[in-house]
Each structure stands twice: as C-alpha cells, then as structure tokens.
Amino acid sequence: MKLVRRHRNVPALEARKEATAGAATEPLSAPDVVAIPLRQHIGETCEPTVRAGDRVRIGDLIGESPAVVSANVHASVSGRVRDVGACPHPLGGDIGAVVIENDGNDEWTDLYVVPDPEGAGSDALRAAIRRAGVSGMAGAGFPAAVKLDPPAGSVIDTVIINAMEGEPYLSADHRTALEHADAVVDGARWIMRIVGAPYTVIAVESDKTDAATALERAAEAAGVSSVLEVRLMPRDYAAGAEKILVQSILGREIPGGGFPHDVGVVSQNVSTAVAISQAIRLGRPLTERVITVAGEGVQRPGNYLVRIGTSFDHVLEQVGTIGDIDRVIMGGPMMGIAQGDLSVPVIKPTTGILALSSTESRRVPEVACIHCAWCVEVCPIGLMPFFLVDVIRSGEPLTAEASHLFDCFECGLCDYVCPSNIPLVEVIRSGKSTISESRR
C-alpha cells in the first residue's frame, strides 16, 4: 500500500460516517411494487420489452435500446407487470417506467453465462456486461460497456478502480470493497482484459485500512498482486473525483471536455467493478445495489441491499424516521439531489438516501462576499468561483471558453466553505444553463 500525499488546500469535511461505516450490509425487504425507470444512466432511454399483464422473473429484460450509449433494464422482483407508464425520476421530471407487482417468490430468470469467459474476447465480455445492464454506480451512471470501449487507437495503460467515497455519510462503497473484495479484484481483472491494460490501481482512502487489507488479500489470492496495486489516498473529499484521482495517481490531467481514455486511463467505481464481475462470472444482471441510508432523520442508519425500483418512501419506512426532516437527498450531501417527491425509485447510480435534519444541513441566509478567496483555495479545478458568480449575477454575457464554467464539476467545495453562505454552485449551474440555452 502506497500513500499519496495531499497536494492542495482542502478543508476536512465532517465525515459523519460513524453511524454506518461499521455496519455490515443488510438486505432490505422488497416492496410490494417496484417502479423501474427505463433510463437510469447517461444516454438513450430504453424501449420497454414487456407489456402490462406479463409475468416476469428477477433478471428478465424489461427494457433495451438499440443506441450504443444505453444500458439494459431488468426486473428486480418476480411478479406481474402492472403498468408500463411513468414515474417521477430522482434526477427530476418524469420518466417512462415499468411497474411490477411483487409476488414475493423471488424467482430468478435463467441466467446466461458467457461460455469459457477466460478464453473469450473483449467483444464477448463487453456484450455480457451490456446484456447485464451494468452502468456506473456512482456519479452520473455511464454505461459500463461503453466506458470499456475506448475509441480505436487509444492506448490504455492503467485501470483505476475508484473506492474513494469522499461524500460525508456514505459508506456503501466502503462496505462493498470490504465485503466483496474478491469480486472487486475479479472485476478489475476483467476490465484490464477488456481494455488491454497491464496495470490496475485501486484507490482507497487512507482511513479505510480494513477495506485496503481485504483488497490486498484478495489480489494475492487471485495471484494478481504484481499487476494490481491498492493505493491509499489522502482522506479528502475532492480526491475521489475522477479528474483529481487521475491527476494524483498518474500526474496526468484529463483535458477540458475530454475523457480519461484521452490520457490512457479507464476508471470504474468499485461497486461497478463488482457488478461487472457478477455479469461475467454469473451472468447476473444489475437488479439490486447497496445504498447507505443515513442522516439524523433515520432511526436505523446503515447499508442496505435494495432492489432497483424500490421507492424512497419504502426505504425510509423500513429503516424508520424520526424528528423533523429538513430534506431528503439522493446521494451524498455535497453533490446529491434533494427530492421533493418520495415516490421516486432507487436507481443504479443511487449511492444513498439521506434524511437530514435542519441542524445538519445548516443552510443560512446569504450575506455579501468578503473576497476571502476560500472558494478559490479549495477549488480542485483552479477556478475562481467568486468571479464567476459576480459575472453571472451581473448579467454580463458569458462565453464558455472564457469563463471555464464547464470545467466546474459542481463538487460543491467552494459553496461548502464560503463564510458568506453564497450559493455558488447554484449560481454557476444557472450560468451553465444560460450558455447552453444560447447555443441552441
């Protein structure tokens, strides 16, 4: 285990993981009804392949798309399709969805396993991943098979498995790395095979020594410790962002608007690596995932294995809620999305559900900027957020190039440290949409 040193001025976020990090993953009872959105990833929405009244088993395909950038969707319970309609999407708006009534039998479909995976070529392996509907299980949710298919000519020399979980509260990836270390390492092996990379770095925060040790043991057991390194990274929220991770591990910067493969890297989140391993070894589609449920509003915080399509309501009912809940968030408190309607379903990139009290969220009225430049000091990208906000609010015309607005990945650090409580991210986002609209 090698330790990478911190190289920027980064505030230590209150981790608030005590309540869940030590808790082993528990399965959450499946709901009576699931609503499975036909788009849970970046890319095209799937067409439903079932109709109301059809019987489905767990793992049956219920939506697919001919588009390259897309990911299949599967039933997460066995039962009868009640409806092919719409449901509210946790990322906002409504989305086409397949609603299934759970018969409680948990019958599985007949799994299709790649014959002789060890001998199979990259295309066959990618097809297995695609068939299983694996898409990024943190962040925006990019279809995994697409990410593992870098454009012809790009040479990938390093696979990065991202087990960094800088967001406060969340520990689902930590638990997954610890409890499924073998599958993480196996997933990493397949990824190396598929993209032809000779080396993998699994990046883990330095305080997750239990997970790091488990991963190292798994690598030894699989006989890959010479090509797979577990690297301890500083415990620092921004360090897990793909751009920053690539920079601190390899000293390379992903060009503005570019992709990791532009600098010879393919990166996947650890839970996605597990899903890839399960897709290839077991032929198992992605129908459930581990999420962290936490916050002061939650009675039994922990990590739960939840069927895709389970409503937030059901999850919160199962774990119990207490007190006044100020907001419910999908994901972490820094980049997650506040939900207005709790009938939204858990989707593949849902890392957690947080029910925060108002003391935790600590939103306070904005006051005038004092030019302290703390926002500048913490920005991992090197932007000057207070400048951007000044310009956006003044209504001066903006260009994307001059402003670098689109280089901001909305990590939220500037906003978090701002002593004047200026909603920097919100303003930056509005500036981005102004530019996008003017382009149309």
Next chain:
Amino acid sequence: MIVSASPHVRRSLGKKRVMWEVIASLLPAAIFGVWYFGPAATLPQLSASIGGAVIAQGFVERLRHHPVTVMDGAPWVTVVILGMSLPPGLNPLIALAGGAIATGVVKAFITTSTGRSLLNPAMVARVLIVSEFLVPATTFTVDGVSTATPLASGSPPSYLDLFLGMRIGSIGETTAVLLLVGGGYLLWRGIIRWHLPVAYLVGVVATSLLLGRDPFFDLLTGASILTAFFIITDPTTSPATVPGRVGFGFATATIATFIRITTLFPTGEALAVVMGNFATPFIDRVVTNRVYGTRRRAGRASA
C-alpha cells in the same frame, strides 16, 4: 421538505464567526496598549474612531442601498484595527473625524459594484489623520510615536522590550509577542493562510538588509507585525491567489519599510497598504490559477 441545490451541508465557520474570532485575536494586543499607555490616552481614541467609522459605514451603505453589513462583524475588524493604529493621546475628535471620513469616503466612492471596498478603510483613515491633521500628528511624531528610532528617551530599548511592546508607537502595534499569538491563532484556525504574513515579513527583512540596517529592529518596531498578520490579510482588499498574495505582501512590505526608514512619515505601512490595495483588482485579473486540464488561466469571465 426543502428542495434546494447542492451542496446540502455547510461548514460552521461563517462570516460573523470569522470576524469575531479575528477581533478576539486582536484583543490581547489592544488590551496591552490600553494598559501600557494608560486608559486615559487610549480608550477615548479607540471608542471615538470605532464609533465614527461604524456610524459612517452604516450611513453610507444605507444611502447607496447596499446591504448594511455593520452588524455582521466585518466592519468591526476594520475599525478595531483603525483604533489600534492611532497614536495614544491623539485628540479624540480627530480620531472620530478620521474614522468617519475615511470609512465614509471609501464606502461611498471606492467600492466595486457589489459594495466591496477596494481600499482598506483603516489604512486610509490612518493616512488621512496624518496628512489632514498634519499639525497634531507630526507634533506627536516628534514625541516619538511610531518612528523607527526611539527618540529623546535616552538609551534605545532592548530587543526584549521591543518584543514585549515596551516602546513608543501606536496603541495596538507595539507588542510583537501578543500580536504573534493572535496571528498564530488565526493561522491555526485556518482563517488566514501563511502566504501573506510570510511574504510581508520577508519583504521587511529584505528591505532592511538592503538599506544596511538591523532587520530585527525593523521587524519589531513600527507596525510590521500588526500589518503582516492583521492588515494585509484583510480579505476584502488583498489578492485571491497564492502567487498574487506573495507578490502583494512582498511589494507592500518593501514600500512600507522604505517609507518608514527613509522618511519620518509615521504611516509608512498605511500608505504602502493603500497603494497595494489599488493594485489588488489588477492582480486578481492577471495572477490567476491555471485551470485543470487546460493551459489557460481562470479569470474574469466576460466575453
């Protein structure tokens, strides 16, 4: 339930808190000044300048329809520093007028469109008090305030006396040790970062050496320590990036020390800081960080 944009958490170190912590870190030095020079020669001056500045600022902000910031602590830091940089025994009316005029003028005319002062009002006030009311201030100088060379009192003070603050000077600038304690606290809390103070102190030493003087003496006299930790670190009027701050701190120190040593003008620091302040908006446009993944620099973003 609230549906607002991310992030959904926030650090507990807010503006008010920051400002009161800065004031708390100044208090030991201020209290020392009151004790050393005597309450009669210090308290009227402190309260007059503070009162004048606060009232003027609130008044102007109201007139200009800018948010009135008097109560969130920020102006208090400025006015406390203003009070502390006045000579003990100054006519309180002058302190009052100086504080009020300087703050009023800065807040009324020398701000950005959002109401941010471009000059440090405390330093403008100090410059103003010395030039406008030249007679009392220079008379006072002859009495020995703030001059680098202690006059008239026989043997020069020892380093220890200087370090402790047993010397002539402005109310709150003399005690290096207590100012260092306060500055250290701010560094430890992460409220200020080390680049500005270090650049400033290095600048003082460099200038002093260049002029063939004793750098320790120049560090411990005048307002070097106060300026390094509390005045040029004023966020509103100092540059935003590390390289900008290093250049700003060093240049300000050089000018300040040069003025202080080569003239008998007792406000070398104040004059230099005000000059530096004029450069800050320019520095912020030119000296910016490189943006990740590009060769370009972040900057003012208009088309």
